[in-house]
Every structure is written in structure tokens, then in C-alpha cells.
Amino acid sequence: MSEIILQLKKIYKHYRAFEGIFKGSSTNIKAVDGISIDIIKGRSLGIVGESGSGKTTLAKIIADIIKPDSGEVLFHGEEISNLKDKYGHYRKNVQVVFQDPYLSLNPKLTIFSAMKDGLKVHGIEGDPREICGEYLEMVGLEKEHLDRYPHEFSGGQRQRVSIARALSLQPEIIIADEPVSSLDVSVQAQILNILKKLKLENGVTFILISHDLAVVSFLCDDIIVMQDGTMMEYGTVDKVLNSPENEYTKELIEASNGW
Numbered sequence: 001m002s003e004i005i006l007q008l009k010k011i012y013k014h015y016r017a018f019e020g021i022f023k024g025s026s027t028n029i030k031a032v033d034g035i036s037i038d039i040i041k042g043r044s045l046g047i048v049g050e051s052g053s054g055k056t057t058l059a060k061i062i063a064d065i066i067k068p069d070s071g072e073v074l075f076h077g078e079e080i081s082n083l084k085d086k087y088g089h090y091r092k093n094v095q096v097v098f099q100d101p102y103l104s105l106n107p108k109l110t111i112f113s114a115m116k117d118g119l120k121v122h123g124i125e126g127d128p129r130e131i132c133g134e135y136l137e138m139v140g141l142e143k144e145h146l147d148r149y150p151h152e153f154s155g156g157q158r159q160r161v162s163i164a165r166a167l168s169l170q171p172e173i174i175i176a177d178e179p180v181s182s183l184d185v186s187v188q189a190q191i192l193n194i195l196k197k198l199k200l201e202n203g204v205t206f207i208l209i210s211h212d213l214a215v216v217s218f219l220c221d222d223i224i225v226m227q228d229g230t231m232m233e234y235g236t237v238d239k240v241l242n243s244p245e246n247e248y249t250k251e252l253i254e255a256s257n258g259w
């Protein structure tokens, strides 16, 4: 039987944008407008949609970085704001990798300090240097890199560091928001292969946000197409990309010409 890890129920998040010279008038931006999704263990989910369709807002709500206006996020059946040990259990099990790894890496800490603190906070036992080194190697870096600072890496290496750090906490879910879009094609392929390996060998379930349908079809089992904060289409990657029902999905597929 399929196990639901995470459930989103009727999530809404609207913003007010002030316009005009005197900022007198305002419009309502429906960043996320009534989204319900089940995340099933072992089935990675791709979220696609044009710029501004609400993908990052949704990712931040799932990661508990921002609160929805209304709706529920249930982790193994329990609303996350009611989780007794939210900062331990949930934070450990739902990790986020952003497009710009600078956002998630503290420039003042060596990679080892940053990773070690995470292990300690989340009570992961063992020799921290040994563990951190193993995760760096898992993403194709070296143990010696542990003593470097974030600015001493290339963009692709930094992205791998942020993936290693997320992995070291042994999360059930990794939310990756455009994890490869700032990287050049050969590095993209390396990182996608690493993610795929983790999915297959370590059983990590991914929520992958990407504007690139090829990336989603490589890594994901299911896909959601978003437009203006709503879900336009949902189904298996195979179904949605090969026989889309929605006009907007068809346009997206055409626009990404020959994914």
C-alpha cells in the first residue's frame, strides 16, 4: 500500500501588491490558490509552471519557511504547526535545496562546521567528520573540501555541498527548487545523476521544482502543472507529458520544444 508522507489540504497564500506612484491602489496576487496534494513515499513529484505561478511559494509553505493564509500541511497525518518536536523532527525530515546555494550556506562557516551543527541539532550519531566526509564523497566531492568556506567552491560544487548537507540529515523528503538551473549543462547532468541515484538507492522522495520538463521527466514519477497559483493538471509524468489534457500544459510542452 502506498504511504502518504505529506498532505497539503486547500492551501491558500495571497499577497497584496501596491501599485502606482503613491502606492495607493493595491492588487491581490494569488500566489497559491487552493492547492491540495498528497506526497507518496518513493514517488517523486515535479512541479512545473511559468514564472510567477506560485511554485516557490508552495515550496516555502511545505518547508515551513512561510505560513499559508489558510489550509493544512500534514506530515504523517499531523498538522505541522501542532507537531510537538517541529524543529527537530520536521526540520530534519524535510530538507530544502534552493537554486542559489548561497542562500542556504552560511558564508562564515566552513562546510564542516555547517554540516556538523546540523548533525548535532538533529541528534545524528557517529564521528561527525567521518559522516560529513562520506556525504561529500557521495555527491562527488572530497573529504578535504570539508575545511573550505562556501566562496571557495564553484557554483556546481556549492550546489553539491548544499545537497550533501541536506542528505546528511537523512531526510524523507528533499524539496529542490530549480536545483540545476543556474548551472551549465555538464554540471546539471552530474547533479541530476546524483539526485537520481539518491532516489533509487537511498529512497529519498523529491519534490522538484523546475521550468525544464526534461529535468522533471528524468527524476520524477508524477507531475503538477501550476498556473496563477492553481493546479492545472496532475498525473504521472508519462501521462501528462505524452498526452496532456490541459491547453496550458500543451503550451508549456510546446514552449520547451522537444524536451
Ligand SMILES: Nc1ncnc2c1ncn2[C@@H]1O[C@H](COP(=O)(O)OP(=O)(O)OP(=O)(O)O)[C@@H](O)[C@H]1O
Binding pocket: 015, 016, 017, 029, 030, 031, 049, 050, 051, 052, 053, 054, 055, 056, 057, 058, 211
Ligand atoms: N513576499 C512576497 N510578497 C509579495 N508578492 C510575492 C511574494 N512572494 C511571491 N510573491 C508573488 O507571488 C507570485 C508567485 O511567486 P513565486 O515566487 O511563488 O513564483 P514561481 O512560480 O516560483 O516563479 P519563478 O519560476 O520565477 O521562480 C508572484 O506573482 C510573486 O510576485
Ligand SMILES: [Mg+2]
Binding pocket: 055, 056, 057
Ligand atoms: Mg521560483
